Amino acid sequence: MSQIQTGLLILLLTFLGVVGYNVYLHETTPEEIAYTEFLSCIEEGEIKAIHLKGGQVTGENIKKQAFSSYVPDIPTIMPLLEEKKVLITAEKDSENISGFLKAMLPVLLILGGYLIFSRSQQGGKPGFGKSKGSSFHPKKRTNLSFEDVAGISEARIELTEIVDSLTYPEKFSRLGGYIPKGVLLQGPPGTGKTLLAKAIAGEASVPFYSIGGSDFVEMFVGVGASRVRELFTEAKKNSPCIIFIDEIDAIGGKRSGGNASGSNDEREQTLNALLVEMDGFDSNETVIIIAATNRPDMLDPALLRPGRFDRQVTISLPDVKGRRKILEVHAKKIALAPGINFSEIARSIPGFSGAEIANLVNEAALMAARHNKTCVDFADFEEAKDKISLGLERKNVVINEKDRRVTAYHEAGHAITAKLLPDTDPVTKISIIPRGRALGLTQQVPLDDKYTYSREYLVNRIKTLMGGRIAEEIVFGHQTTGAGNDIVTATEIATRLVCEFGMSAAIGPIAYSHEQEGFLGNTTATKAYSEKTAELIDQEIKDLIETCYRETTELLTKNNQFLHELAEALLVNETVDGEEMDIVHHCYLKQKEIEHNLLKKRKRNND
Numbered sequence: 001m002s003q004i005q006t007g008l009l010i011l012l013l014t015f016l017g018v019v020g021y022n023v024y025l026h027e028t029t030p031e032e033i034a035y036t037e038f039l040s041c042i043e044e045g046e047i048k049a050i051h052l053k054g055g056q057v058t059g060e061n062i063k064k065q066a067f068s069s070y071v072p073d074i075p076t077i078m079p080l081l082e083e084k085k086v087l088i089t090a091e092k093d094s095e096n097i098s099g100f101l102k103a104m105l106p107v108l109l110i111l112g113g114y115l116i117f118s119r120s121q122q123g124g125k126p127g128f129g130k131s132k133g134s135s136f137h138p139k140k141r142t143n144l145s146f147e148d149v150a151g152i153s154e155a156r157i158e159l160t161e162i163v164d165s166l167t168y169p170e171k172f173s174r175l176g177g178y179i180p181k182g183v184l185l186q187g188p189p190g191t192g193k194t195l196l197a198k199a200i201a202g203e204a205s206v207p208f209y210s211i212g213g214s215d216f217v218e219m220f221v222g223v224g225a226s227r228v229r230e231l232f233t234e235a236k237k238n239s240p241c242i243i244f245i246d247e248i249d250a251i252g253g254k255r256s257g258g259n260a261s262g263s264n265d266e267r268e269q270t271l272n273a274l275l276v277e278m279d280g281f282d283s284n285e286t287v288i289i290i291a292a293t294n295r296p297d298m299l300d301p302a303l304l305r306p307g308r309f310d311r312q313v314t315i316s317l318p319d320v321k322g323r324r325k326i327l328e329v330h331a332k333k334i335a336l337a338p339g340i341n342f343s344e345i346a347r348s349i350p351g352f353s354g355a356e357i358a359n360l361v362n363e364a365a366l367m368a369a370r371h372n373k374t375c376v377d378f379a380d381f382e383e384a385k386d387k388i389s390l391g392l393e394r395k396n397v398v399i400n401e402k403d404r405r406v407t408a409y410h411e412a413g414h415a416i417t418a419k420l421l422p423d424t425d426p427v428t429k430i431s432i433i434p435r436g437r438a439l440g441l442t443q444q445v446p447l448d449d450k451y452t453y454s455r456e457y458l459v460n461r462i463k464t465l466m467g468g469r470i471a472e473e474i475v476f477g478h479q480t481t482g483a484g485n486d487i488v489t490a491t492e493i494a495t496r497l498v499c500e501f502g503m504s505a506a507i508g509p510i511a512y513s514h515e516q517e518g519f520l521g522n523t524t525a526t527k528a529y530s531e532k533t534a535e536l537i538d539q540e541i542k543d544l545i546e547t548c549y550r551e552t553t554e555l556l557t558k559n560n561q562f563l564h565e566l567a568e569a570l571l572v573n574e575t576v577d578g579e580e581m582d583i584v585h586h587c588y589l590k591q592k593e594i595e596h597n598l599l600k601k602r603k604r605n606n607d
């Protein structure tokens with residue numbers, strides 16, 4: 001069916017709907033009689049019961065004829081009704097609304113018909129959405145500051161620069177540098193991305209325009225794009241300013257060819273408009289676009305190109321220190337009992353986001369109010385926490401204690417292996433705060449940019465990767481899937497070491513092509529080596545990995561105590577930085593030294 005035919009059909013249906021509706025109205029509305037007639041009927045005793053609804057009165061006379069009428073002033077007829085012993089039922093007056101709705105219904109139907117019609121049309125009228133942008137209002141200078149956002153020290157440094165470029169744009173342009181245009185805040189929901197964007201606007205005291213990605217898409221074809229243009233025009237007039245786009249993945253998701261749904265088309269138009277606007281700034285216009293997403297992997301790469309959202313700041317779930325600070329920020333708003341231990345509360349809520357912590361404080365205040373207390377005390381927090389956690393556990397947000405322990409030992413295993421082996425990159429951070437699909441992380445940052453790698457470096461990298469799984473095995477005696485990715489990476493390094501870098505003794509310095517793709521074996525790959533060599537390669541890789549595995553197990557078993565101590569530090573603090581790890585290491589060495597001396601002394605005494 002062509003679009004015109006569809007449209008005509010919809011209009012016809014709409015018309016029939018209106019007609020049908022009026023017929024219905026006519027049949028069910030009883031005969032309207034004049035007020036004076038109504039009064040005389042009452043006086044004659046012809047009406048025994050009425051129903052009142054506002055001024056509208058309906059009922060039946062003794063001849064069972066339905067009537068309706070309008071009473072201008074009900075109280076004045078009450079004495080008469082009572083005198084004649086008329087049974088009165090009444091209900092609240094919703095007449096105004098329903099009357100309005102009744103009057104509006106045909107209009108709504110036509111409008112609905114039109115909307116469906118215009119939706120079905122590709123590239124509909126962009127002018128339709130010009131209903132003066134209801135979704136974005138400049139939040140006339142938010143007065144939030146970085147002080148309102150707690151536990152984001154890492155992100156804060158990067159974002160201070162954005163504030164500077166808004167406050168002193170001349171400073172940046174004079175030096176010829178380019179002012180950052182797009183900042184992508186990525187992180188789980190409720191970690192304060194919106195709050196942070198507002199705080200940036202507040203710190204720089206510039207207007208803040210905000211719009212949600214889904215606002216663009218819910219509308220009709222072409223409207224999203226025109227909204228984007230409208231928003232940017234408005235923002236440019238008020239430069240310097242900030243545009244905040246929440247859930248940018250709603251419009252900026254990867255473009256998938258071949259999907260013929262209408263909303264996808266709309267999304268693409270909107271995304272294109274956004275890209276065009278971002279590319280088309282004058283040098284004197286300082287508009288910074290901050291976008292938020294919790295699915296950075298879903299974004300169209302076009303958005304991440306230089307000059308667009310080329311700054312990416314990751315906001316992760318807060319660690320125990322961060323949670324304490326967020327608790328403190330929000331607790332300022334409530335009446336607090338003296339001496340509440342926020343560290344203890346923070347420790348007891350692993351995995352909570354900023355929003356969940358704000359909610360916790362609010363719930364605690366509600367608990368206190370429920371118990372008629374004058375201030376919020378520790379018990380209220382405990383009770384609120386239980387209430388929230390029970391709800392959250394269902395959603396599987398709170399990591400259970402068992403998983404936390406396993407993760408702590410796993411990460412400690414990586415970190416200790418790296419620490420104790422020579423020629424490895426220094427460990428800068430270990431964490432058991434889940435992010436994305438990973439339950440924890442061990443971060444190593446090379447001291448300088450590496451261009452060549454020694455064999456020892458590569459071997460120790462493999463060992464470090466295995467350290468996670470091995471620590472789990474030593475402590476818990478079983479394996480988990482948590483190490484899956486480590487094993488993949490380790491195998492890859494071992495393979496390259498043997499085939500590409502020519503670092504295995506049995507194979508020698510010969511580079512063999514090795515097809516990585518296809519887990520199921522690459523049948524089409526041209527083999528640059530014989531079956532025999534292939535076997536040899538496989539054997540070499542296997543040997544290398546097994547040696548690494550055995551030696552790392554020995555290393556970690558020997559330093560078992562260090563493993564326990566670091567894991568314990570992780571369980572308490574959730575993140576441990578390089579310096580803190582050094583302290584744990586130092587304590588461990590000291591302890592070993594003392595034990596050693598003690599042993600020596602006993603031995604001497606025995607001799």
Ligand code: ADP
Nearest residue numbers: 149150189190191192193194195326354355358
């Ligand atoms: P997102 O945009 O990342 O989903 P929001 O900025 O909307 O998160 O956070 C929701 C609320 O949670 C905020 O208004 C604030 O009350 C609280 N919140 C989240 N993170 C923090 C934080 N780091 N410090 C203080 N409050 C926070």
Ligand code: ZN
Nearest residue numbers: 468482483486
């Ligand atoms: Zn790991």
